[in-house]
Amino acid sequence: MPKHNRITNVLKSDAIGSQVLIKGWVRTKRGNKNVAFIAVNDGSTINNIQVVADVAQFDEETLRRITTGACIAVSGTLVASQGKEQAVEIQAEKITILGDADADTFPLQKKAHTLEFLREIAHLRPRTNTFGAIFRIRHALAFAIHKYFNNNGFYYLHTPIITASDAEGAGQMFRVTTLDMENPPRTPEGTIDYSEDFFGRSTNLTVSGQLEGELGAMGLGLIYTFGPTFRAENSNTTRHLAEFWMIEPEMAFYDIYDNMDLAEDFIKYLIRYVLENCADDMKFLDERFLKEEQAKKADERSEMGLIERLQFVLDNQFERITYTEAIDILLSSNHHKKGKFQFPVQWGIDLQSEHERYLVEKHFKKPVIITGYPKEIKAFYMKQNPDGKTVAAMDVLFPGIGEIIGGSQREENLEKLTQRMKEMHVPEDVLWWYLDTRKFGTCEHSGFGLGFERMMLFITGMGNIRDVIPFPRTPKNAEF
Structure with a gap:
């Protein structure tokens, strides 16, 4: 049994007059010469x-040492609170200082701190209201992901973090090596000889667990991965991290329509779970979101509050359209005719966030799933449609954020897959094991990827992806 009571349980208790022991960090202390309120x-x-x-x-x-940031243990009697904020409080009988916090140097004081400043002290961020709420929600969301898939017959597959393949063909990967970088072994041609490396070949940190996930689905039927992924993209936007977490289900015998159904059901389950299980934290973030929006220019403000936006997703069936239909809508829009889009609109482009948000927020006023993208802008493994121009890809678009899920039906035809790999210069010899699944008992199958931090951004209403992961990894930043 624990030697102290968790504060969340004490606040819910109606055992007035009972003895309690709590341990925690001092947020504030006020009072007068007769009484102190901590x-x-x-x-x-x-x-x-x-x-x-x-x-x-x-x-x-003892009273002098009780300062903001100090860690204390308090034993006393649980009594009815005289204030309006809570039902109970503790009449202290014994206070022990577990850890001092120098009042002159402790950086978290009772005032508003900017998110930029808090990123500089990420080791102390969890002690703030905002980040305490975010990280509790992050836990709840991760738990809900596992719960959903377990309840629906999926198996959790651990795919490798160290890989020799580039799943996306992007080439922006972190190298993993034990070679002496000051004096690496060389081939007769003068290049680095990776046969001397730990794995006997060039290896990197993975950008996706998808390809290995497909291997699992070809034997287990329904699998999902949930782990860290890495991309060495020199991007300092509010939407990019070098280290982030991905959820990637892969399903045998699912076509693109089954894939869309699963994505919609999955994402609604996650939102519902957080709203039901993180009510206090969501209420706090909803109020914070409102203040943030009020500080913006009128034409930049969100039309909905945070919780209202989440409920909006739950209440609406996702609109399903093709890429071609999406382009036609954008071209016909007054927004396009008046030149309000920053990026051009024409068939064949990769839709930008502004295009995606227009479709969701202005045109349909509900989440949208787009299918049938041009094959030239999508990965080699996506199933080619009969028209020869498009693939069975799908992107799920949300208000305020644009794309939140990307996926596709996978190409199960060996001939079509190898031809596409040749066109995109994806080496067959490196992915021989992937091609084997098309040789030995192939079947239609589908999957998608959900960026965990992207989902966290949407649920919490935060504006920067660095603020929904405890210790962000971005260009020139690996401090903590």
């Missing part, structure tokens, strides 16, 4: 518990 939080809830200390009962040194 707000304590242990990370189990966004709500602090108020500790009331009779100054006469405690020595001056």
Whole structure:
């Protein structure tokens, strides 16, 4: 049994008059010469518990050391609160200082801190209301992902983090090596000899678990991966990380329509789970979102509150259109005719976020799934449609964020797949094992990828992806 009570449980307790012991960090201390009011939080809830200390009962040194950031243990009696914020508080009988916090140097004081400043002290961010809420929601969302797939008969497959293949063909990968970079072994031609490396070949950190996920689906039927992925893209936007987490289900015997059905059901389940299980944290973030929006220019503000936006996704069946239909809508829009799109619109382009958001927020006013993209802008493994121009790809678009899920029916035809690989210069000898699944008992199958941090951005209403992961990895930033 724990030697103390979690604050979230104490705040829900109606055992007035009982003895409790809590441990946590001091958020604030106020009072007068007779009584001190100490707000304590242990990370189990966004709500602090108020500790009331009779100054006469405690020595001056102990009270002096109770400063913002200090870690304390408090034992006392649970009493009905006199304030409006909570039902109960603790009448302190004993206070022990577990860890001092120098009041002059502790960087988290009772004032508003910018998110930029908090990124510089990421080791202390979890102690703030905003990041405490975000990281509790991150846990709940991860748990919900596993729960959903387990409930629906999927198996969790651990795909490799170190890989010799580039699933996306992007080439922006982090190299993994044990070679001496000051004096690497060389081939007779003068290039680095990776046969001398740990794995006997050139290896990298993975950008996706999809290809290996397909191998699992070809034997287990329904699998999903959920793990870290890496991309060495020198991008400092609010939407990119060098290290991020991906959820990638792969399903045997699923066509593109089954894939769309699963994606919609999955994402609605996650939103519903967070709203039902993180109500206090979501209420706090909803209020924060409102303040952020009010500070923006009128034409840049969101038309919906945070919780309202999430409910909007739950309440609407996702609109399903083809890429060609999407282009026609954009070309016919007043937005396009008045030159309000920053990027040009024509058949064959990769849709930009502004195009995707227009379709969701202005035209359909609901989430949208687009299918049938031009094959030239999509990966080699996507199933080619009979028209010879498009592939059975799908992107799920959300308000405020644009694309949140990308997926496709996979090409199961060996001849078509190898031909596409030749066209896109994907080496067959490296992916011989992938091609084997098309030789030995191939079948139609589909899958998609959901960026975990992208989903976190949508659910929490945060504006920067660096603020939904505990320790962000971005260009020139690996401090913590």
